Amino acid sequence: MSDDDDFMMESDEENYDFEYEDDDDIASNGSNVDIENKYYNAKALKEDDRQAAIDEFLGVVALEPEKGDWGFKALKQIVKILFRSGEQERTLKYYKELLTYTKSAVTRNYSEKSLNNILDYVSAGTTDMTFMEEFYSTTLNALEDAKNERLWLKTNLKLAKLWLDRGEYLRLGRILKLLHKACQMDDGADDQSKGTYLLEVYALEIQMYTETKNNKKLKQLYNRTLQINSAIPHPRIMGVIRECGGKMHMSEKQWELAREDFFESFRNYDEAGSLQRIQVLKYLVLAVMLSGTDINPFESQETKPYKSNPQIAAMNSLVDAYQRSDIHEFQRILDENGGQEGTNSGIMSDPFIRFYLDDVLRNIRANFIINMIAPYSRIDIAYLADTLEITTNEMEDLLVVLILGGQIRGKIDEITGILELEVAPDTGVEQAAIGSEKREREQEAMAVSYQDSRSSALKSWGGSIEKLSASVFGLAGRA
Secondary structure (H helix, E strand, O other): OOOOOOOOOOOOHHHHOOOOOOOOOOOOOHHHHHHHHHHHHHHHHOOOOHHHHHHHHHHHHHHOOOOOHHHHHHHHHHHHHHHHOOOHHHHHHHHHHHHHHHOOOOOHHHHHHHHHHHHHHHHHHOOOHHHHHHHHHHHHHHHHHOOOHHHHHHHHHHHHHHHHHOOOHHHHHHHHHHHHHHOEOOOOOEOHHHHHHHHHHHHHHHHHHHHOOOHHHHHHHHHHHHOOOOOOOOHHHHHHHHHHHHHHHHHOOOHHHHHHHHHHHHHHHHHHOOOHHHHHHHHHHHHHHHHOOOOOOOOOOOOHHHOOOHHHHHHHHHHHHHHOOOHHHHHHHHHHHOOOOOOOOOHHHOHHHHHHHHHHHHHHHHHHHHHHHOOOOEEEHHHHHHHHOOOHHHHHHHHHHHHHOOOOOEEEEOOOOEEEEOOOOOOOHHHHHHHHHHHHHHHHHHHHHHHHHHHHHHHHHHHHHHHHHHHHHHHHHHO
16 A cells, blocks of 8 residues: 555555455365355356345355354445445445444454455545445444444544545544544543554644644644654654645745745655655745745755656756846746646646745846846836836836835836935945946947937938029029
């Protein structure tokens, strides 16, 4: 199974055929030959005549003198056939009978594997929330009666993950309350002996608050989660927690803290072998750009192997252009690799990245402008806008933000459309002087060009007058 075996559900029906322990696991003896033959006969009928197969499987159950492995296996097959046929009432009837075998008829490990497979199979095969809730509730009641607390907790966690994936937050909230209570001591404090389960509960709750944008509760729970040190959690769980923490810090514009959390999330996902590591690595690159640091996110030992990954290459080029303040290269990479929201490829396909790209664009434009205007004391706003390929109004808005933020010392002359810059007494004096001289030379050249053009025009006009005068007097003489 995948690293997400406790949470993630396969959609391929073949993975849930309930035959992984197929019949070779249990040695037959002389008294079981008839039962075994009947079981195989029932399996042979399963695809061609479902009702006949069900009757034959029920015969297997009846032949066992007391509840045992063959009856348990036969009931599993009946549950599967009825569920595939859409007979929910009969599915529940025989599933309840199957659950009675988990108390003593089969081993605990065997029953746990079987129940997990059945739950996954049902979860992947229906969208009927009421039926699914009743199916899980039936399972949980049986586990409670059997005093199987470990499987009860794991089954509730599986159900909670199912509600989270389907956006059923009210149902999820109810399950989380039960799980919290089960992980507490009599005085209401967290039971540290159940720290591993508690972290899984917190991870689900943190994801719920992240999805519902409840940052207040998210922050409280996130800080509380990091204080749990009695458990040895699965790295995937810590990957989930740190990813949500990074998103929380991003929403608060705490870019550096987000960068740290996304790196930890990536490291944990990578250790767990989870594919989510690629997506979180993109978030890490995003946080690096927004934090303004010169750190290359692909220079660490953990991230370097992914530098040339096809899904990461565009983000790697993007951060390189960003740190060089190369706005045109940055925009080119974005245009070529952006993709569309809702698709499975491209930088813009992830709504989270798409949401923060405006901040990234604003930052790189600001850095580009600051570097560009450094030599000047006055510069045309329309010229800046044309250079960045944005409108004059957008350029003015950006300049206002930079002036108010203290990144540019100057003012905007709205009448002339000129940005007039102040020069600090201890910095940039030489650059400003060079810039002023450059502007003066440009203005002098423009003035000379204008005078030359004016003189040429006057000479041309004088010549035309002389020709016209000669022509007029010549005509008068002939008359």
